[in-house]
Amino acid sequence: MAAAEKQLDGVAKAAILLMCLGEDTASKIMREMTDEEVFRITRYMSTVEHIPEHVKLRVLEDFELATESQAGLVVRGQDFAKKTIASSGDENRVSNLMRQFISGTEGRPLETVAKMQPAMVAGLLEREHPQTVALVLSTQTPEHSSAILAFLPEEIRADVIYRIATLDTVSPNVIDRIEDALNKEIGVVVGEQDQRQVGGISKVVDILDNMTDNLDSDILDNLEEVDPDMVEDIRKLMFTFEDLCALDGRSMQMILREVNNDSLTMALKTASDELKEKIFSNMSARAADMIKDDLEAMGPVRLSEVEAMQQTIVKIAMKLEEEGKLVLGRGGGDELV
Numbered sequence: 001m002a003a004a005e006k007q008l009d010g011v012a013k014a015a016i017l018l019m020c021l022g023e024d025t026a027s028k029i030m031r032e033m034t035d036e037e038v039f040r041i042t043r044y045m046s047t048v049e050h051i052p053e054h055v056k057l058r059v060l061e062d063f064e065l066a067t068e069s070q071a072g073l074v075v076r077g078q079d080f081a082k083k084t085i086a087s088s089g090d091e092n093r094v095s096n097l098m099r100q101f102i103s104g105t106e107g108r109p110l111e112t113v114a115k116m117q118p119a120m121v122a123g124l125l126e127r128e129h130p131q132t133v134a135l136v137l138s139t140q141t142p143e144h145s146s147a148i149l150a151f152l153p154e155e156i157r158a159d160v161i162y163r164i165a166t167l168d169t170v171s172p173n174v175i176d177r178i179e180d181a182l183n184k185e186i187g188v189v190v191g192e193q194d195q196r197q198v199g200g201i202s203k204v205v206d207i208l209d210n211m212t213d214n215l216d217s218d219i220l221d222n223l224e225e226v227d228p229d230m231v232e233d234i235r236k237l238m239f240t241f242e243d244l245c246a247l248d249g250r251s252m253q254m255i256l257r258e259v260n261n262d263s264l265t266m267a268l269k270t271a272s273d274e275l276k277e278k279i280f281s282n283m284s285a286r287a288a289d290m291i292k293d294d295l296e297a298m299g300p301v302r303l304s305e306v307e308a309m310q311q312t313i314v315k316i317a318m319k320l321e322e323e324g325k326l327v328l329g330r331g332g333g334d335e336l337v
Contacts, residue, residue, distance in 0.1 A: 008055070008058075008059070011040045011041060011044055012044050013059050013062060013063075014037075014041050015041045015042075015044040015045045015048070016048070016051055016055065016056065016059045017059050017060070017063055018030070018041065018045075019045060019048070019051065020051070020056055020059065020060065034174075035135075035174045036173050036174045036177065038131070039129075039131075039132060039135075039174050039177065039178065040177065042129040042131070042132070043128070043129070043132065043181070045129075046127060046128065046129060113136055113139070113140060113144075113148075113179075114140060114141070114144060118144065118147035118148045118150070118151055119151045121136075121148045121151075122148050122149075122151030122152045123151075125148070125152065126152055126153055126156075130156055130159045130160050130163055131163055132178065133152070133156070133160050133163075134160050134161075134163035134164045134167055135167065135174065135175070135178065136178060137149065137160065137164060137207070138164050138167055138203055139175065142203070142206035142207050142209065142210050143210050145206075145207045145210075146207045146208070146209075146210035146211045147210075149161075149207060149211065149215075149219075150211060150212070150213075150215055154218075157215070157218075157219050157222070158219050158220075158222035158223040158226065159226075161204055161207070161208070161219055161223055162223055162226060162227060162230070164200075164203055164204050164207070165200065165201050165203075165204045165230055165234070167200065167203075168200075201230070201233055201234060201237065202237065204234055205234055205237040205238050208220070208234070208238060209238060216238075217322055220234065220235065232311070235311075235314070235315075235318070236311060236314075239314055239317070239318065239328050240314065241267065241271065241275070241310035241311070241313060241314055242271070242272060242275055243328070244275060244278070244279075244313075244314075244317065245272075245274055245275050245278050247278075247317075247326070247328075249281075249282050250326075251320075251326040251327075252278065252279065252282040253282050253283075254320060254325060254326060255313065255316055255317050255320065255326075256279065256282060256283055258316045258320075259313055259316065261287065261290065261291055261294075263309055263312065263313070264279070264291060264313070265291050265294045265295060265298065266301065266305065266306060266309040267306065267309040267310045267312075267313055268291065268295060269295065269298065269301060269306045270303070270306050270307075270310075271310075280292070
């Protein structure tokens, strides 16, 4: 839609001003904003397709006048409230008041989304900014988030996962505003529930673990072009070297055929006795004895080198899974039938 002058409130003016300033300048300014401010401004931006010349000029003029007069008062309400409580009396009273304040201001985890079908949620979110989508998914259970992600456009999935992985603390007010917007959009009012989750690598792993049709692999492949180190961390958590214990003999033998003895010896340096026994039982007695001797003779080595070799073997296992030759899974493995 076109930005109409009569509809311009503070958020709309800020959004139009940033769009007039260009992407580079806008991104630098947004770094200094709160998550709540970014959410409100980017949400408005996503609705604008054209800015009439007279609207642009009006916004720029208002900005110039505002900078000259510095009218109004800018405050952080929650911070102000906390500081006020902190100076309101003795230590016990302050502690009780602060506990009640925090309890009363914690954001709800988007119960509206939790009660909706994944396809419907994806339809509502697909035109939102990826940061908003990431925040919404980070508040849901891994099963619900993965189902929603599967219905989102393929081209934004990796970006959303990246943003979930890098998501840190978020103001409860942001979650409240997103939920209010969704409630208004779909006309759903839901009851209160105390449940809240945050983002991070572990959240991403939980979401990807629940994806089907090899979508997790596709997402990681796309994300690897943006942040290979992050993908490495995610893959380490998705399937670990110790998870090889759960594989059947046929799958284990298939992996071992791709690994030379020196690499395997290094990887087994910190392995559990259970995993060592599983590996030794799936190779010839002679090869197993040689590796055991090498392990006993091996001196101190860097832990990072051992972990790197273990991850190399995990990658071999994951590659075989992508080729359809075996099935991996945390806590279980199975032979193809």
